[in-house]
Amino acid sequence: MSEELDRLARAAVPEVLAAALERAREQAVARLADLLTDAIVAQALAGAPPAPAPAPAQDETDGEALYAYGITPAGLPLPEEVQALTDGGRIDRVAAGDLALLVSHVLPDELRIDEDDLSETGRLATLARGHDAVVRAAAASGPVLPLRFGTVVPDETAARRLLEEHAGSARAQLRRIGDNREWGVKLVRRLDEPAVLGPRPVDRTGVSGTEYLARRRQALRAREDDERSAAGAAELLEEALRPHVRESLRRGGSPGSSLLLDLAFLVPPERESAFLAAAAELREKLDPDGLEVEVSGPWPPYSFAALEPGDA
Template sequence: MTGPDVPDRLTRVARELGPDVLADAVVRGRELAVERLAGLVADALVAEVLAGRAAGAAPAPAAAARPEPAAPPEPAPPPVPPPRTDAAPLPGEVLYAFALAPADLPVPADPPGAPHGGRPLELVTDGDLGLLVRRVPRADLEVDPDDLSEGGRLALLARGHDAVVRAAVAAGPVLPLRLGTAVPDETAARRLLAEHAAVAREQLTRIGDAREWGVRLVRPAGGEETADGGSRPDREELTGTAYLARRRQALREREEAARDAARAADRLEQALDPHVRECLHRGAAPASGLLLDLACLVVPDAEEAFLAAVGDLRTELEDDGLALEVSGPWPPYSFAALTAEGHGG
């Protein structure tokens, strides 16, 4: 396309395409903003519900903060003899279920500050399996999902649930149940155990005494500033050809950054593989900077080597503008598939 009318034709094309390009940019920008905000909100919710501090409750590590590795739980105190388990709950009460465990699991002492203190923990058994429960008023499980305040009922319930499960993990292998699981009585508890017996035994054997660690590969905020060619001059200062060249360069840089991130993720998984029993991918949100989110099942004897491998790789990845965040140890929440569907109180 040559001749004196070329600039005019380019101008007409630019005028025709300009609104569409701008609209597409607005839509894409909105999508990126939503993804980034979703990641930040998710981190804030987890920190608010599980990492808040109740009076006398042990703090839970925040997943997004690159904490120092938490000390292993102290050994559980001598088992507390459970009350008799043939008594039906009082009217308005249900059995709140924390975890499924072997029938010989020592019943842990009640963690300080846990909700419903004074109501003892019990292990309802059926054959070689047991369900760790506490009798609670049904009304105490009615929560407002929009109340995410530190002192709200949902936050207290979440922290109390986690505290009891942690105490149980210190006593032996357990399969944590989802927050809010309840059964109406011991007959229903034993029915739950019987229905899930085969899967529960397999999972208890597979998980054993291993604990969960979280590892996240992230690109810190600002790490993509050059992905679109650095600071942009006013669009009016760019010719159409220059703009298209800049866009192609930005795409090449973004693709290269994605390849670098994929290579870093592969290096991370290979470095951790000798030290973990299992790893689960919990998803990623590259637009928000989260490139890889892993839940790793690690036995206590391998935790020191696992953390050393994370530390060595963290130093290497810093040169690539990437960071590693580690949290834990946690009970094996991500690896216990038993959800007790259909057994709500």
Template sequence: MSFGLYAYAITRDSAIDLIGPSLIRHRGLALVVADVDLDRFTGLELDEPAEDGPLAVLVREHDAVVRAVFEQEPVLPLRFGTVLDGTDAARRLLDARHEEASAWLGRVAGRREWGLRLRTAAREQVDLDQVSGTAYLALRRQRLTAAEDARHAAATVHQTLAQKVAESTRREHVGDVLLEAAYLVDTDAEEDFHAEVRRLTGELGLPAEITGPWPPYSFTRVEFSDA
């Protein structure tokens, strides 16, 4: 076995109750770490389909620790698989990233991430065998117009929500998904945020899926690239 120091997240140097991981403290910051057997990361398949496979287990463990910190203090989740040589390396990196990490912690303090996915409304099934050529072309034009209207509606939802939150980001989406986005919302504004989501999607007739609250995975970019 070979061991390393696995880094989960950066947070403030405070009294955090964690079972398992520990904190390396330096200049007001703390790195959440645990000793890890590096053999667990050998041969992992990034496209592993199994929900109970080795990669999935490790990812859930990572998220569980980040969430445990998130429930107590602002947190900057680190990239999955960040491993350091030891305590001295951790302190050097905290020192090198001190200004950056402190600024990010200030930005996410008192805020939580919420995800929003908008899909196209289900189409009415049509028996094309019973439709004439002219009617088929009209139906196709109608569907193309509806699809364009739905894309504009999703864009309107995102633009409106983005103006009411601290930060927002859109992700790549495929298939019937019109919008895949994340929003960093002040905790005291979450009720208004959800009410606005319901209002907008209801008025526009867009099926919506809301996920969260999450640690600010989509809004922190501190990485130990030289780890």
């Protein structure tokens, strides 16, 4: 029976491996497109959690189109000393009322990518960093509502229509975001403290039935203790950082995995020092338990911006 199972397992390896690689590729591409940073490129290569996102959109015609970076108040200065997404491009603004769309002219072929190339110097990563650079430059001057990486509109008429269709939602979000910046915080179980994904195996060799059951109950209790400890640390982290932030959202994490908690925070500039100090204090406090607090940022408010149809 054991030999038959081994044979079946070996036969299934190519198919299982191919499926796993495909899932990893999709997850990495999605992560790159969503968060648009050098750090995310590295995380994608290591295998990041899934976040559904399309590849860069392409205009269906062969003519020039407008690549859209984000929505700003109409009076916000254009980003200076920053290049457009594609070579030779210039950052322009299309206004509709009190809102403006930051754009640059682009040819569809300039956005074509090889989704299998996830290197830091690949086309996808280069385009993602270019998008992020423009959004960051705009955010340095005032509130900006970042658009999804790969947003393309055919012309200025379509750009104004986008602004008009989402005017109510965009205005509300720009007021809410203001000059706050996004910071990411992860609570991670160190690699030398392997995650408990299930009851620890119990060796039955030379063990009576009663002793085996006792050991199994002990393993189950140990797992429950680990999960309670991880949940407690996650709750402590959220409570400690909450006084210093405007908004927060949970992006992932589970007590039974190595990534226990993945949070995004919208932090006012005047609270950033206190926020970082609280995170550093937590890092020292949780380190003896084999837990790490990883802080990243600041970013434009990618996690807190979402266009929805609204009344103009």
